[in-house]
Amino acid sequence: MKSKGRHLRAVDRLTELAEDIYRQIDERKIPKMSIPLRTKSNIRFDRRSGVWKYGRSMGVRSAKKLTGAQMLLRTMYMLEFMEEMIRNNKSSTLREMYYISEGWEKAKFSAQDESNMLAEDLEIITACMREDFKLRPEEDGARVIGNITIQETDRKGKKKRINCRDDVGDSGYGIPYNVEKDKISFVDCDADMMVAIETGGMFDRLVENRFDEEYHAVLVHLKGQPARSTRRFIKRANEEMKLPVCVFVDGDPWSFRIHASLAYGAIKTAHLSEYLATPSAEYIGITASDILNYDLPTDKLSDRDVQALNAEKSDPRFSDQFWKHEIDLMLDINKKAEQQALAKYGLDFVTDTYLPEKLTELGIMK
């Protein structure tokens, strides 16, 4: 297996981590571990790659405190579990690992978020990826429709060519959790752009209205916050097929964050930004300006929405003129709108009017 090398490297790195803890106890110290802080104040723009990565601020996980001690113990259990999987050539989903921890007594996780976070911590510390640890996410069902042809190596090792318009049903091509070169390669593409869409409803609307065919677009359904594989797939298509990417989401603070994680890099996975983010991706809408310009049906901002917007004002990823303006405007009008609010003007409005107007404005459509 080609990937053997990366797994062995992962074992070495994990063992080093355990050695460090062992040595500290042996030296009569309180064991601790340093990890880059995964906070919005510790992400820096990397000029070379054009994405946001972690800065130099470090946090300490120390056995002096209960949480710290617990996390260190969990780390030890997780290391052991990962090394075992690599040795036995097994893999597990993140969810399975969470359930495995049921048998870890004091090191048991109380929620899957905790085990997912720790797996990410280990990625950051070891500079490996969770796939190297034999961990994988659950399928998330993100799908693609459009004239792009890929070659996928299936579970039996057979290579299959799939055209994402002609060889798939109406639900499109499902993006697998592994979209690396050993699994997927891009063969051909006849499209002018890739449109990443937040909601299934809007994705289906564009499919039904044949937007992909009429406007030469590859449509990708993000399913809310896009999974790593979805983001990776988009990035590869952007780089390898030279497809311009634009993001079409709801008009609310959470959708701004979807765009940020896709285009700039997510705070939570900033160690992988270079690998996952597509810096040239453009935000189509819905913008706060759209709400006014198109006079869209709206909802009032909730307290949480306002909080999220205010948090974004101090998020370095949103510090450019465009975002400052949109965030302030949204706070000002105190309104948000869904993508599907465009249906106010009929089912075809989005494909006949809104998208062409916006795409032209962005210079993606001539």
Add this chain to the structure above:
Amino acid sequence: MASIAHELAKKQKEISVSEFFEKNKHILGFDSLTRALITAVKESVDNSLDACEDAGILPEVFVRVKKERNNEYNVVVEDNGPGIVKKQVPNVFGRLLYGSRFHARAQRRGQQGIGVSAVVMYAQITTGKPAKIRSKISDDDVAHQCELVMDTKKNRAQSTKEDFVIWDKEHGTRLEVNLKGKYVQGRQSIFEYLKGVAIVNPHARLTFVPPDGGTIVFERSTEDMPPPTKEVRPHPEGVELGELLTMAKYTEAKKMTSFLNTEFSRISLRVAREVLDHADVPHDQKPSRLTLDQAGAIVDAVHRVRIMAPETDCLSPIGEGLIRKSLKNVLGDLKASFYAPPITREPKVFAGNPFVVEVGIVYGGQLNKEESVQILRFANRVPLMYQQGACATTQAIENVDWRRYGLEQRGGKGIPFGPAIILVHVASTKIPFTSESKEAVANVPEIREEIELALKACARRLKTHLNKAERKSKTRVKFDIVQDIIPMIAQKSAKIVGKPVPDIAGTITKIMNVVWVEDGVTFDKKKHHVSVKLYNYTPKSQRLHVHMVLPYDGVVGKSLSLEPAEVRNGGKVTWDVKRIASTEVFELSFDMKGLDKDEYDENELYVSGIDPASVIGADVLPGDWDLEHVKITEEKPAEADEGAENGEVDYDEGAEVIEDEE
């Protein structure tokens, strides 16, 4: 209040006292239907308990309240007291201000002899029905019974339908009345009143049959009678001018010296002469010739002469042990987390009357956290149900800044909030009430101050407990870290790197740096097992003394894991633990036999000979070993460094929550 009673007595000449009562029933506690019913039960029960105690009988009181029609209730109160001889019945139950109590200075529930006859009178006024009384004295074979019809004008009762009946009771009295009233539940109810009675009368057994059926029994929690109270002569301190003049007028003494000597307590002939010298009154002057000026001079002189505090064996406090026990008994299933050791103050005096204040505090557990604390007020072992705001007890509670002692209180004034019950008992040969209904203790400075002191002393014990609990729970977390987590981290990391498990001693002592004391009591097979574990989580080996207060006679000698170095009176036991190596545990344990489960359920544990800041889980031995309780220990322990070193940021406690991103 003596003055009101005098007032009442005077009026007797003009109109009958009974008539006076009829017009003033609010003073006597019959002003509303609800209250009338409670007062009726209360006065009758007080009477029964006094009768039993006077005769040295463990009280057994039965109370039944039955609804007759609309607002009419039938009330039966039956006791196992000595009984009343036949010809006294009309006097005891049918005449106001009758009884031996009025002039006596002794701690009694009933003080003015208004109580039970007022019930009979109220019953007759409201329903027109006479009271039925049955009584049996142990000399007789049969009980006598009768119905009492009152003539409220003449302050006399007429006994009718007299008869003898067989009663399967050795002795006792039963009162049955029909009266207008209203039965309610809640804080001011017959049930709560009887519960209160049970708390301050742990030697009484009470049975209550409420109108809605069922039977509630408050079992006694002790078989010991309170020591009998004596009647005493007034103490000179605080005697009033008028009182002194009256006494001088009616004394049989021929000379001032013998007058002072015989009519007052604590005045020897020598002290009498000293007082008279100070007052410039001739020693052999006839008492009846005492002038107003002279009397005033004597009252002044009394304060300038050293006079022994009044006799206090005339008082019957409940006692620290029993307060706690009966509170526990009565709270039953409602589990509290802490019973502050109750305080029984030394007796003090106001106006020549000795009094004593007792305070108990129950805290936490299942007690209601959201409400004001519950106040249980008692005077001479009688629960006070009404006029809480007017009571010196409440005022004293409101005056204490409870925030200092761990309870919430707005602005440090008023009734505090929190999961607590505060019990205050004032016992005296003469409780100064604000009114004849005896519901609120008057705000006499001496009494109020004593209550405040007792409250504060008890509150300090609560605070000490809360401090300890807080510190312990903080360190408990670390205890879990070093006890469970560090050993496992060491094991796992060793396994991964393929090396022997490292010694964790250094790490553990750095995290804890204390001697951790964990003690417990278990009860099994009629034996108490006491265990005190001392974990030395300091980098050095430690030596210390462990002190406990134990019913030492119960300790099974051969079960002792370490022989005590010293056993003193009062069960004060000291052990010398010579050496506990760093990160080692020493267990001190033993069994005790022959005690009831509830007799010993918490260890009183102290340590000495070690830096107090480095011990968690046990108090420092009080400076005076004879002191039963420690003062607040406010020293801050040299805790292992809590904060981050060198500006380190705790990775897991960042305030920022990463939301909504994959």
